[in-house]
Amino acid sequence: MVFGLVLALIVIVIFMLWMAHSSHFGLAGKIIAIIALPFVGAIIGFLGDLAVASQSVEWFPVLWMYGGFIGMIASLVVMIITATKASHENTGSSVIVFNPDGTEGKLKVTFVQGWKSFFRNAFNFNGRANLQMFGWGLLSYVIINFICCLIMSVISGCLPNGSWMLMTISGLVLLGLMIPLLALNVRRLRDTGMKNRLNYTLSIIGFISPMSIIGTIYKIVLLVLLCMPTEKFQKE
Template sequence: MTMGASFKSFWKNYFNFTGTATRAEYWWMVLLGGILAILWVVATVIMAVFAGLSPANEKMNIWHWLTTLSGGLILWLVVSALVFLAILIPSLSLEVRRIRDTGLNAVLVWIVFAIDILSDAFGSTGVLNDIVSLLILLILVFPTDKLANVRMIGKNQR
């Protein structure tokens, strides 16, 4: 699967939490998302610097920062928030489909997904979050149906 095909599949399967996603489909979108995130950060920093928002300005507190934002920067941040919201659901869908593709049984797919969401939402730092992230990364790397016949967790085991 190419990056273009992965991108089309990403949007085509916007609300598809029941299918599967190959490793290529998942990792092409991760790569594309990483590249776009880097470009977004660079563009945001450049816009902030041109707007006069320097972290070196010690007198600037959050209220001063909010009241001195330019219209262009406000528009950029609003559009950025809308784009984030637009890709949130298909990103979650893609992750669930990728976990399903590894061969975990349906209950464990949702348990892994819930643990991932909860650890990101409530524990952005700490060893437990690191362990959860590492385990999920390992699951996402497994080939198709690698876990399907594993006792107690595979979809072919009852």
């Protein structure tokens, strides 16, 4: 039963990747794939946890986390490829900000450049960031956040009586990663042509929204806005 569900979900993942690549579904298909892939990956991992747990009572459920991480990576790759194609079609709007002083430069974006820009502009809420820069920066955040979670898990096993220390370290790491992400979101929304007042409001609400159904829905809507083309709202 579990194997059949996993196989069906894998088929769904392949279909979503094809849907994101096919031109028949357009931007709507790409947005659906970007949003759904992390959730489908987590469900596949969860079913794997159930299968392993039935064989060993000492199994700790972690496959759902790995599945969600892989799904998120696939989602980001789809988003970056979509942004790259869009920038090739409209190279005149490919404006990227690297410097904290807000100066702009048109450059070909790579993962290394996106990684550097994510941290160099950690506290830079000025300027703009196109879809490519946002995609590589978000991918950098996901990878580092995942590595930090693994490290925290190892530390928690080594320090069974140091929970307060672990919570302090985890909070500092989380804050250190969320601020650059918040700044990146602000620069990305500004690149879509959104007004600063609405930009800051949406970004701050997304930053402080709780992990609930409403908060998750809000983050999905915010992600859709972050994936809009350059100067989308300014043209409208």
